[in-house]
Amino acid sequence: MTRQIRFNAFDMNCVAHQSSGLWRHPDDKSRNYNTLDYWTHLAKVLERGKFDGLFIADVLGTYDVYGSSNEGAIKHGAQVPVNDPLMLVSAMAAVTENLGFGVTAGTAYEHPYPFARRLTTLDHLTRGRVGWNVVTGYLPSAARNMGHDDQMEHDDRYDYADEYLEVLYKLWEGSWEDDAVQFDRESGVFTDPSKVHEIGHEGKNFTVPGIHISEPSPQRTPVIYQAGASPRGVAFAAENAEAIFIANSTRDGLRDTVTRIRDGLEAAGRGRYDARIYALITVITDSTPEKAQAKFEDYLSYASPEGAAVFLSGWMGVDLSQYSLDEPVGNVKSNAIQSALANVQRGADDGTVWTVGDIAKQSAIGGLGPYIVGSGEEIADQLQDIAEHADVDGFNLAYAVTPGTFEDIVEHVIPVLQERGAYQTEYTPGTLRNKLQEKGDRVAPSHRAARYSYKNRVPQQS
Template sequence: MPETPRQIRFNAFDMNCVAHQSSGMWRHPQDRSRDYNKLSYWTELAKLLERGRFDGIFIADVLGTYDVYGDSNEAPIKHGAQVPVNDPLMLVSAMATVTEHLGFGVTAGTAYEHPYPFARRMTTLDHLTEGRVGWNVVTGYLPSAARNMGHDDQMEHDERYAHADEYLEVLYKLWEGSWEDDAVVVDREAGVFTDPSKVHDIDHKGKYFTVPGIHISEPSPQRTPVIYQAGASPRGIEFAAGNAEAIFVASPTKEILAATVKRIRDALETAGRDRHSARIYTLLTIITDETPDAARAKYDEYLSYASEEGALVFMSGWMGIDLSQYDLNEPVGNVKSNAIQSAVTNFQQANAEGGEWTVGDIARHSAIGGLGPTIVGSGEEIADQLQEWVAETDVDGFNIAYAITPGTFEDVIKHVVPVLQARGAYPTEYVEGTLRQKLHGNGDRLPAEHKGARYKV
């Protein structure tokens, strides 16, 4: 019998702003990202993605501007480079009301909000979505955010993760260890809504946080939301191996991606977990149409709207390097970054494998698609490439960024999804249950081998 194809998973990558990954594309006449501040944009997108059987929508966020480029806000403001940007969490309830299965991965940082109120906000969303919410844990990378929160700069890279470790410890104690499953009794005759003996103080005293009391929300369907993580530096991978159930990576080539996925799988095993206990999605932009020629013509048209300077604004923030000080023909040498270290490492590796990358190369590479690659072709060609990427890298799926929205997602659902479904490589129906159950099939709650499970009451 022929071997059953490996299932490919899709997430949609978006942000509550105009220019997310592909700078300048907001100028395209079919792009609707300008409607980011209207609920109708988000509810229609959610319904579209559910029709396409996407695992979820992953909503990025920042709390600062990309002012590394030129040491100024001028360029990011001019290009709409993730500014203006609104809060991602407030979108989820509206999208949940118009969908039944779509998951919601929302980004929130550990650096500038106390874990106690954040625990309640995520529990609230898990209740309102009936267990379809995940949290993308970020430690922050923009110095502008640190300054506006009263700090001279962000914490050093590895210390940010030490701080995040304790942040997660507090949250696990609140989500998993404060309320017993049967604490809420709703005993009308006895006049007891919750049994006080089954609700416990967490008594946390650490280096960064002191939280003595109880979680003030009753347990939600998942208790702990699905933990997403996007750091691929050595310290980021260590953090992900202990906490993440879905991991997002961005690699410019298949070879670099395969090495990154292996490092993550090895780290999961080192942490006492199964190699495939976290779903790994890689960033990708897909330009597709009915025919190869039509797809390539579409890509060329998109490029006519792309902004290379806007791309360098993004890359400067992601790499922690002011690329405005380089000539476009100048190679990017060895640098030490206090931002997204994996972004720098990836381009250094690409230099070693395919010749030196110049600043101009980085601008052209990232003008559509940001940190991830862009692939172009018919639905059949794209499906072939996706299956090759999965087979050769051991990645689980793709975090699909848009060139234009919702057009990029519409094209993928129209041209690529049916081909993969016909090959048995993409789901035709959703698994019932919470987001955690849909992703892993092992129930609604954290599995026993997850570090958060040790805090269960």
């Protein structure tokens, strides 16, 4: 049976999301990130291509590790200015019927009680097409602007996030029974109070005694996305994530990360394939190999090595301005995205050790993931090979220029994969969760959130 490949589009409510400097290209429309027309057009393109969803990244600070300043980020438009991702979803949902939306929001700087309502609201308005990308934060600048000296240590951030999700699961799964809303005009009862429960949460970081103030949405808990690949991140994902995004520049590195994640899912009492795993990649394609290569070289002429170094410094927690271009990246301690540093230190599949110049060039288009160049047939060959070798479910597609990169994939790559029986030709009905797993609209019984369902409540003794 032909292995199925799934696509997510990777974007952000900013310019210069992953490919620094490409905002200068005449075909790039990311400057229109602050208009609804940009986002509604993109949503329709992705739905035409039967993408699983649009994954919208976010940060709440500036990249200021490079040169110990945010000047480079501001100069190159490196994810600053940046707007809120959640406010985009309603408009895109209104012009699509099946496309999912994964929105990024951190656990460090917003209380879970109001956040639960915001996600429930979006799940209602999209009829169950919302996912939440859980991030614990990695930019010190965000911590300082929220009144802290620095962010918490890496593993401590996950401990904090564990309780954050516990509160959310109690609100989403445990507060309202499915039939709490009566909407009974004759009796005058809108909601049966006996079927709405206070969660009574008292923890180390949060005290939330009351009820969820929103009625249950189609999914109750949105699909949980997660991108951590450090040991602590994998443990967190194994309990919570239903879609996991990974980044590695080598096939063997991807395979090793996928194996660790699937082992972690089993260790958490879930199935090895209970979470869809998407690998970050950037595709440059056209109708012929020659046109695709020319397009890539054109794009590369606009790339900014310094802008790439700004990104890499923030992702790895290492000031790359301290290194010469030919200096290997040594063993350094990172309090940012530990998997990003580990991937760079690992080097290439052939054992070559990356230098600072190597990683800046490699990441100038597509960030921490690889880029591949070729005709639709060549790209399809490579994606199928990577998926088979690394056991990934699909790809998180970053762009070189937007929306052109996505339009090219819809035109040149997806028809080839569909002809090979390797890509969906129609959407699965139902919510985003059902489209991803075809096992219903609510969290699986083996998922951590299911522990907090109202159905598991201990009856009160009279």
